[in-house]
Amino acid sequence: xxxxxxxxxxxxxxxxxxxxxxxxxxxxxxxxxxxxxxxxxxxxxxxxxxxxxxxxxxxxxxxxxxxxxxxxxxxxxxxxxxxxxxxxxxxxxxxxxxxxxxxxxxxxxxxxxx
Amino acid sequence: xxxxxxxxxxxxxxxxxxxxxxxxxxxxxxxxxxxxxxxxxxxxxxxxxxxxxxxxxxxxxxxxxxxxxxxxxxxxxxxxxxxxxxxxxxxxxxxxxxxxxxxxxxxxxxxxx
Numbered sequence: 001x002x003x004x005x006x007x008x009x010x011x012x013x014x015x016x017x018x019x020x021x022x023x024x025x026x027x028x029x030x031x032x033x034x035x036x037x038x039x040x041x042x043x044x045x046x047x048x049x050x051x052x053x054x055x056x057x058x059x060x061x062x063x064x065x066x067x068x069x070x071x072x073x074x075x076x077x078x079x080x081x082x083x084x085x086x087x088x089x090x091x092x093x094x095x096x097x098x099x100x101x102x103x104x105x106x107x108x109x110x111x112x113x114x
Numbered sequence: 115x116x117x118x119x120x121x122x123x124x125x126x127x128x129x130x131x132x133x134x135x136x137x138x139x140x141x142x143x144x145x146x147x148x149x150x151x152x153x154x155x156x157x158x159x160x161x162x163x164x165x166x167x168x169x170x171x172x173x174x175x176x177x178x179x180x181x182x183x184x185x186x187x188x189x190x191x192x193x194x195x196x197x198x199x200x201x202x203x204x205x206x207x208x209x210x211x212x213x214x215x216x217x218x219x220x221x222x223x224x225x226x227x
Contacts, residue, residue: 004157040123042118042216042217042218042220043158043205044217045215045216058214092158099214102163104157105159107155
């Protein structure tokens with residue numbers, strides 16, 4: 001079974017631009033969650049989607065948004081990029097809703113904002 | 115405020131000995147705890163979990179202990195192997211946060227030959 005894939009793996013943007021990251025979950029998984037990881041910090045929860053509905057949202061500004069498609073693939077968008085948005089963005093999928101269930105993570109997208 | 119704290123950024127242990135990774139939390143409503151392991155350039159992988167109704171859960175070489183009164187949990191790895199070298203994250207969740215996972219900053223475990 002193929003794992004969680006994230007594209008692109010690396011991205012360089014400048015302040016003020018916007019970016020879209022993509023995540024393809026494991027086949028059959030309907031829950032997709034997004035996390036931001038910065039150096040020295042744990043993973044910060046962004047949001048969780050289940051069956052195309054946002055089920056839960058973390059404490060991030062409205063510049064961070066996401067969506068899930070009918071095939072469970074998910075995208076995350078960050079508008080008006082700031083230097084502090086430079087981070088590793090991780091996507092995770094699971095069969096059941098709820099981030100307390102075992103999640104399977106992709107390798108992440110490394111975003112650098114200049 | 116950090117609700118889940120892993121106070122040791124790194125830990126070095128001799129191969130074959132016991133590795134003990136610690137995690138402290140502040141929210142007494144947390145009722146489920148998980149450990150994930152992360153290798154460089156890979157996403158975290160689930161290791162073991164424990165519910166607040168238990169004080170111990172074991173899976174092979176990995177055992178997690180929960181001390182609710184001290185708001186402390188620990189992960190024991192016995193015996194430690196070179197492949198255990200990784201960053202270990204502790205995470206916790208509670209019904210009052212809609213079961214959103216709160217993660218610690220991680221502890222880098224280095225197993226020395």
